[in-house]
Amino acid sequence: MSWFRLIAEELTLVLGDSATRLLLLGSVVLYAFFYPYPYSPEVQTHVPVAVVDLDHSSLSRQLIRMAGAGDRVRVARRTATLAEAKALCKAGEVQGILLVPEGFQGKALKGTKAEVAVWSEALSFFTYRQVATGLLTVARTLSAGIEIKRLRAAGLGEEAAFAAMDPLPLQIVQVFNPAGGYGTYVVPLVFALILQQTLLMGVGMVAGARAEAGDSSWFSAGPGLFGAVSMVTAKLAAYLLLYSIHALAYFGVLHRFYDFVERGAVFEMALMMALFLTAVILFALTLSVLFPHRETSLFVLIGTSMPAIFLSGISWPVEALPSWLRAVSFLIPSTAGIDGFLRISTMGAGLGDVAGDVKVLVGLALVYFITATWVFYKKGRA
């Protein structure tokens, strides 16, 4: 049978069966909209906080007004005591507290130590950051205003006053995701992971269905090693063809739809993606022998998505992983593939910057090509 015929047969098999079509085509389409949807607002704004004003001065009112004016927090409740505010926090009605103690205005204007207190809830770190940053910024801004006024009154020029207030300023420049959007960060990561997971499960499902039907011809295109090699390469080409379209849809089309910035060179992105998909497909073909029934691969692999995300280094830093785990994690294509591809596409790195990832993926592709061929050779003879 001609090699191109084998490719066509595999694609017909995949798209002809309702369950594999659902997985390798339907779910890829569904997930493209399902997973980004909850993140579509990108940031959390106007987190409710409680305010306890024990000073009742014009300055305390100014502080509270400023707190409510930004878009990070909103003053949802005003309470007379801290205990009441804390009870609201425990009940989940507010996620932060701003307390202005008695005598605040007097101290602040006199230049002695004036203090406000901020409590920020850290059940979700994302919310915590909004509340803490929101309230701290307001207090600092007010404080700076007072201090500048005082320094100016002491005879300093504007520039000198700013310098005297903060002689060593630090400018933070957030690159690649300046607004700190959660979707901008996580959706490309999830997209790359979806490609790997649906491939592993889908190829496993096709293989399982064939095994269940007692059809061993899926593994062999002819006698001997040659038969195994031509089968493995034909299947590689078939899935590469299908998933190139998916990858193009995800990173070429949908990225624009979701307004994510694509910083990489098209050629380098395409090359990296092809390398990643090749390693994944050959890995999937190697694993396919493990699945005796059509659903087995789903059951076995559903629990692997979360570990794969956390091992990729894009969410949890690799420095925090034990070294043995880091080493083992490279066996999964997504570890190098997600890191390498996202560095190119979302950060604008060149292939030279991700040479380490490229080497790992080339190595994996070679190793998994050999294992897949061996598995197909063994299975084809049986």
Next chain:
Amino acid sequence: MDAVKRVSKVMVREWHALVSDRLFRLLAVVFPLAVVALFTAMFQQGSPENLPVAVCDMDRTALSRSIIRMADASSSMALFSVEDLGEGRRAVLSGRAYGLLVLPERMEREVLAGGAPASRFYINNQIMLPAGVIKRAMLKVFSGVSAGVKLKVNLAKGMPEARARERLAGIQVASRILYNPNLDYRWYLYASICPFLMKVFIMCATVWSVGGEMKGGTVHEWVSAAEGRVHLALFGKLLPLTIWFTLVCWAMLAFFFGAMELPRPHGVVTLMGGTFLFVAACQAAALFLVAYTGELAKAVSMMSLYAGSAFVFAGVTFPAAAMPLAARIWHVTLPLTHMVRLINEQALKGLPPEGSLGTLGALASIGLVCGCFAWVRLFRRLSAGESVRAASGDSV
């Protein structure tokens, strides 16, 4: 008495399935334990330590060196030098550094002359978690150094020390963190990832246990073990998994409060009872999927959608309050949402039992609603001789 005997006969049959069926053993025992062990290894550090940060020191004075020393002394960061901005940029792009600190030329001289030379800290905010950690750490270092410089200047002007110290910050902010004072990622991420993984495997094991009988055409054999009583057959099938996973989840909680140092709740009964409801709710949801989908492959696909996306929609990393409406509705229907909230309420917030009544009620409601619908439908299907239908629909 008869009912007990019938149920126990089904349970014995389940035990044999566990011993003989490799997939069932993997889903119910091996995978849950292995994956929790994996995440335990990953979260050995409660907060990431020694995150690499590149520094480009264009000043090379005592001041710039002391800033670098202080930043390096922070437990969160480990600094290394780069020669120029280009090298620093490459370090960030290639992942050798999460950020690049640039200390400007003539920094020390300008400070001594009363100026305010700005340093820049470029942070790779596409990798958000470490970005947040190093940002917090570096701001702390600079505000410390800046305050030190200010103090020296004021002292040099002849201001009395007490007054100079008071002058440091016009308005000081006493910032306190509620419920997780050290921003420990184990209390936050690890403590929600583990229940998520449990949910996945509870649902997997339940779908396989019930759906596998239908697919394998062994329904008749299963119902016969309960002497034809379908209710008892279902009960005997689900109960061993409920007991087993409740025990596993209890062990997981004990591990949280022991090894992972989560604050212990005042009373454990609420949390333990809630955990049981969580297990039951996950099983009920799984049963629902089996009952209302024709074949096993579809049930598993639906389950992977429902359970697999639970972590996202439970609002652990991105808060549900910020999600669009339809996502918030979906959020409420997930047992994981309420389990994570229960752990937060009971352990981190330290609420009394009655403070979690709403959460417990939500878990019970999900279990009851899914469970009842699933039970009715499955009862009909099993009574109508599912085995015959499954066998005919199986030859795909």
